[in-house]
Amino acid sequence: MSRYRDSRWWFIGTLAFALLLMLVPLPAALEPFKPYWPALCLLYWTLESEERVTLGLAFGVGLLADMFNGVLLGEQAMRLCAMVFIALRFRSRLRFFPMWQQTLAVLALLLNDRILLLVVRMLANEAMPPAQWWIAPFIGAALWPFLYLLLEDLRTRLRRQ
Amino acid sequence: MARTRDESSPLFAGNAAGTLRLIGYLALALVLMVLDQRNGWLWRMRDTAAAVVEPVYRLAGLPAAGIHSLSAAFGDRQQLTEQNQRLRQDLLLANAKLNQMAAVAQQNAHLKELLDTRNSLGLKVQLARVVGVDLGAYRYRIMLNVGARDGVKPGQPVIDAHGVMGQVRDVLPTTSVVMLITDPSHAIPVVIARSGLRTVAYGSREGDQLTLPNIPLVADVRVGDQLLTSGIGGRFPPGFPVGRVISVAPASTGMFLVAQARPAADINRSDEVLLLHDQAEPEGPPAPAAPVGPPRDLAPVTAAIDARRGNAAQAASATNRPSSNEGMRR
Structure with missing residues (x-):
């Protein structure tokens, strides 16, 4: 029972930490390289424990993210929902991909996410972001293997105790 | 959050329920976005959830603040001495300039008095510190550590030592968001x-x-x-x-x-900024001086005339109030 509770707290903790990381600013030079942490974290949990991640959860996390650093309420909720939906749909295949293929899939998901964001911003009549804005998904995908292995390792350790 | 589990990750094809749910959520998100665009729900929500949101902002701002204080703590002694020296020189220069300006300012005030316009040289400011939080608006906005409780109001100009930075856009109880002048919609x-x-x-x-x-x-x-x-x-x-x-x-x-x-x-780079308090001069000609009549005790004692005069004076002051205090937001 307590193990179950532990793992639930671990789950909530990683999501909260991802939201916090999203708010922490980087130096101005590194700013465009900041990956979209909540998306990466949600993707990990989608692949790892499907019964926890639902569209409703993605929507909730997105709304929270919007409340903390949104430009428009519902924007990140929509993006995360779309991403989790695609990941859930291809979950069984994504899970057994070799790491490099998984990384490419994550890159595609993150790029798709940026395109969605761009569409929303255009509809909201905001200015086009500069070119460096497109670097972030690549950084996110490059970090994916490390993030995945780190979270996986921490999770197995937590389970063993 | 409801945790329903009715689909078991089909290998090749999804079921219709998942798609329907996705469409539902997307529609909900779209409705929220449109409502927010029209009515600014996001800020009302942040306002009501301020007790939760603001500590999170402080927490997220800690790393930046930590790096700042670390660089001060472990900074080279020589570097700090140099910085101190430079600041002293700057202060000396600024003071010398101020002394020189004082005479000019006095002269200006005198001339303005003669011209009967308002004096604009007094600077009512409030010092604020930038909280290092990423607001998801691509560097166009910054957050300050003062808010409605410190008397900050939307629209206040924000400056630093070198020039204008922007204006306050949204205010929470103890934090506020500044729209920079480099924002494309400013x-x-x-x-x-x-x-x-x-x-x-x-x-x-x-x-x-x-x-x-x-x-x-x-x-x-x-x-x-x-x-x-x-x-x-x-x-x-x-x-x-x-x-x-x-x-x-x-x-x-x-x-x-x-x-x-x-x-x-x-x-x-600024980490400390100044908020100006209602500095802008009203547009248009200055309000005319209140009409000065003969002393009140010379007036015939009729309440009706007194009341009428009172009304007229009120109307005059109301029409002369500056009317165009609107912002320059595109």
Whole structure:
């Protein structure tokens, strides 16, 4: 029972930490390289424990993210929902991909996410972001293997105790 | 959060229920976005959840603050000494200039008194610190550690030691968000210091420049010209440095000149800023002096006349109140 509770707290903790990381600013030079942490974290949990991640959860996390650093309420909720939906749909295949293929899939998901964001911003009549804005998904995908292995390792350790 | 589990990750095909749910959530998100765009729900929500949101902002701002204080703590002794020396020199210079200015300021005040306009040299400011939080708006906004409880109101101009930074956009109880002048949806009325030409400076996509897209072709604008706030529109007080022109070229339409300017304020580096308190002078002529009649005890004792006079005076003061305090937001 307590193990179950532990793992639930671990789950909530990683999501909260991802939201916090999203708010922490980087130096101005590194700013465009900041990956979209909540998306990466949600993707990990989608692949790892499907019964926890639902569209409703993605929507909730997105709304929270919007409340903390949104430009428009519902924007990140929509993006995360779309991403989790695609990941859930291809979950069984994504899970057994070799790491490099998984990384490419994550890159595609993150790029798709940026395109969605761009569409929303255009509809909201905001200015086009500069070119460096497109670097972030690549950084996110490059970090994916490390993030995945780190979270996986921490999770197995937590389970063993 | 409801945790329903009715689909077991099919290998090749999804079921309709999942898609339906997705469509439902997407529609909900779209409705939220439209409502927020129309009514600004996001800020109302942040306002009500301020007790939760603000500590999170403080927490997220800790790393930046930590790095800042670490660099102060472990900073080279020599570097700190040098910095101290430089600051002392700056202070000395600034004080000398101030002393020189004091006489001019006094003269100015005297002349303004003669002209019967309001004195604008007094500077009512409030010091604020920038909280290092990423607001998801690509460097166009910053967060300050003062809010409604410290008397901050939306629309207040924000400056640093070198020039105008922006204006307060949204206020929470103990934090507030500043829209920088480099935000593409921000516009600030400026005057070119050398030629006196008035125009409007907009933000730009890159986030570190200002664009002046509609300067007449015959206007006298050169690289290196200084831009000051013109005070038109009543939001920014006149005479503060805004930036310096770095390039001038004809627009693609050939009807105007387009100038690029670099902001005078240290937009990326400032960590302490000043909030101005209702500095802007009202537009239009000054309110006429209240009519001075014969002393009251000489007046015939009729209540009706007194009441009428009172009403007239009230109406006069109401019509003379400055009416155009609207912001320059595009």
